[in-house]
Amino acid sequence: MRRLAAFSLALILLCAPAGAATLTSSIESTALEMGDSVTLIISLSGGDSAQPPDLTALTRDFTILDRRRGSRQAVVDGKPVTVNDWVLTLAPRRAGALTIPAFSLAGATSAPIRIDVTAAAQPAKEETRPLFIDVTVGKGTVYAQGEIPVYVRVYDSLGMRSGSINQIKAEGASFREEGQQDSYVRTIGKTRYHVVQQTYIMTPQRSGPIEIEPVTLKATIPVPYNSSPSEMARMLGRGNVPMPWLDGSLTRGQEVSLHSDKVTVEVLPRPAQAEGWFLPARAVTVRQSWSGDPARARVGETLTRTLIVEAVGASPNQMPPLQLPDVDGLRQYEEDTQTNSAVIDRQQGAALTKVIAVVPSRAGTFTLPPVTIGWWNTDRKAQEQTTLPAVTLTVAALPGAAAPTPQQAEAPATGATRSEDVPQPAPPPAAGSSILTAGLLSALAGLGEVWSRLKGGDAGWLGALALGLALLVALAFAPALLRRRSRTAGGAVPARSRLGFAPSAARAGSEQALTRAAKANDAAATYAAYLDLSRTATGRGLAEPAPRTAEFQAALRELRAHLFGAPGGHWDGKGFLAAWRKETGATAAARRKRRGPEGLRPLYPEA
Template sequence: MGVDPVAEEDRRPRHSVDRARRLQDRAGHRQGRGADPGQAENRKLFVELDVKDQKPFVQSDVPVTVRIYDSVGVRSGALEDPTADGATFTRQGDQRAYDKTIGGRRYRVIEQDYLMQPQRSGKIEIPAISLQANVPGDRRAGLPPDMAQLLGSSGFDMSLVDSAFDPGRNVTVRSNPVDIDVQSRPADAKGWFLPARQVKLTETWSPDLAKARVGDTLTRKIRLEAVGAGLNQLPPLTMTDVAGVRQYEEASQTNSVPSSQGQTAVLDKTISVVPTAAGTVSLPPVEVGWWNTKTGKAETATLPAVTLNVAPAANGASAAPAPTAAPAAATPAPAPVAAEPPPVATDADGGILAYWKQSPHWQLGLAAALAVIAGAAVALARFSRRSGVPAAVAERREAFAEEGAERSIAQDLEAACRTNDAPRAHRAFLAWARHAGYKPGASDFRTPQLQAAADGLQRRLYAPEAGTWDGAGFLAAWRAEQKARGKADDAAAPRGLMPLYPKLG
């Protein structure tokens, strides 16, 4: 975008101010008007403010570049960073300098990149950016007339005496202001809103899928790249639980990187996939819906389904999906968790539990919780057999392990609420609800406060609104539900005290 220089009076002699004004008048520009390409070629020093996208969406990363075009030999200077009411700016990288010729005039160009992130929809104005610089003045102004004439006629390089006879002059040059029109979420956008110019999903597996074997770990790495999107606009990547494998997800890593197409938001997800049964296992496609800002239409990026041909374990045994029988004296090991087919939502299903039936989030949290419980149960059973501890004591210890798992989930939920982390709170809440025995679609919360808070959390995730999610309010509703559950359990419990120790023998 073209810009207009404005020379301001500062600590300069009057004749210098007049000359600067004459130079500006010859260029024919005033602040607030677009620069004429032909006249721009005659300017000796000007600032350019280049905004790549003047109709971005809220929270998008908008590349902004500020350039100084210098043909006079600026000696020193200071450039303001761009600012705007309703947007933030982050400097990207270091300044770059190069030479460029415009209309036969050679310029030294200095440029600095920024990322602008609009925080609200509507018109946002980026005010003019000021460059305060010291530039060479009239090299003969400080010389005696005879010496100036002598040096000028002899072809002497006047730059050699600049420092001694020319203190330079201070000038202020400004860019013109720039208006951008920030767009809100389109009415027909569904689900998680990811505005971008391009979205790409890729994945790698290690080791090769042909080496899939029961009990061995396959590492799946998925990368989501969204050109023109902000990091906080990237959706969470969650895996659907599948019978025949266990999947353990690591925390996602995000980064913003420059590319040939513009600033790109990147999310990397690592999943450890452990086959539990020999045979064919199909992992469903991974889909990410996004809004194409170039076409104004909703699109979907997809990773195709993956088929694993799982070989038996190295010792020749194949892990069965569930034990069919167990010795009477031994505590049966928990069966691997198999995914339930996603039921079809009906009008009778309400609130967050209706969404729960189709969401993989509860399965992820549940898998982690049950993995802890299963490991503790197996370890306790083995310890009981080895040490001769009675089964009743082992069962009591298993109950303690289960309580520990529920306490861990509750702590994760509380931490997410305290930091207003809605996605993390959502995952922990679904894991807690499943662990607490709530049935998908039943909407059987004991308090209306939690039902309302759960509905609000779902709306926050899948129909984002302005402002910060109220984690404290959700936590208060959840604690009220916990209190109500405790009273109901006390009413249903048999009267009397449990024995301190079980009877032995």
């Protein structure tokens, strides 16, 4: 019986576990400063778990910078056991009394740990801090919607293996990166630093104090395994904790988290002495450029005027709108307006660029008024003005062109008008009018001859044939005569031909004139014939149809540049003629497509 009892006791001891699983949490220090990081080790011994502990409660007060898992063999109460470790690098989210919560795993629970976190002291540049981050606001005053540079610098004397900073932010302001990161070497005291700098542009959305939140640096620094705690590690809030189960993994580097101090920016309100559009700046300039000489302008010639306003210390949002008054005898069409950040004399600022097409509608002398920009001098704290002097245009009529009628010269401009759609001098008599007159006289003469033969008794088949031919000629020219009379009386717009122009003898004459002039490289005559065709096509007298092909658009631009731009150079009439023929083919194809399979004309043909 005793042997049975002893055997049973031995069996129970063998089957029982060596001990219950235990879960512990350990930390290297319970006193930290903001910006320091700390290593937390959660150890499970006497048990096994494939899942890590739940860390949700931990992330409320701490940022997890790094996490690793390892296993090792240890001796507990004289017996070998397997220990699973979860190694976490933590950075406190705020100052005060924080608690690392209890964890539960494999039926075991760890004890909570209290940590006291104090605010980081302002680091003096003279201190030998091996690694720190600094935020500095550029010099100068700033107003709402203005811009001011903010510099984020990382000072490194350790040789970081890697590092990153979070996005800079502040309530009531926006930031954008300016350029690429810059790096340089700087010596402070006896310490030589490698400095990495990123510049941001801060744009306040309101006046008053705006606080830039601390910027966080997460870095990996080299720490030798099994080295004794150093002054450097103490200053970074880290100690070298021996972890033999990691088998030297700490030689890969140690994670640290550092924070900059809060920075307050005072955003000034609009001064009471400021007038009109508020443009705070340190300097403002206004300049202009012209595509041609304003003193040698011509009627119908498009001059491009470019106005540039530059303001040092201003932002694009603060640039004023430019309203240009109307000038009798000149048409002004705004082509483009852009406001951008700019570097002006090595200083940050903004530039406004406005492009205007100026088209004289009649000959004479015209004055564009001065352009005045009011602005607030942030250095002198005073309202100032910068003025661009008035510009006088001396406009001559086109050579060989008749003076424009008042209706043509002062026709109202419509919205979205292209610079090419410019008023032109009154057209000369249609080139096909003489052809029409000659044809009509020939037809009448033929009729008279047939009538004479009939009166003389020669009523044979030859006389009948002559009469029929004469009637056909008269009928062929009658529609052209009716259309010409209709245009003279302000009648309906003529129907289009395969080119988009009126199917008349006048169009045929203009086409022939254009072909002859282009082959002779006569730019002025070619342009006059093209304008005549355009007037016939649109029925509006002044406007030109928009080109359908890129080739003809480029050819027109080259022709106008030759006629109205800088003098000199040879004009290629054959190239223009080839582009024009391609344009007519595209117009005819588009017209056939609009008609459809039945060949019906569109209900509302293009003007």
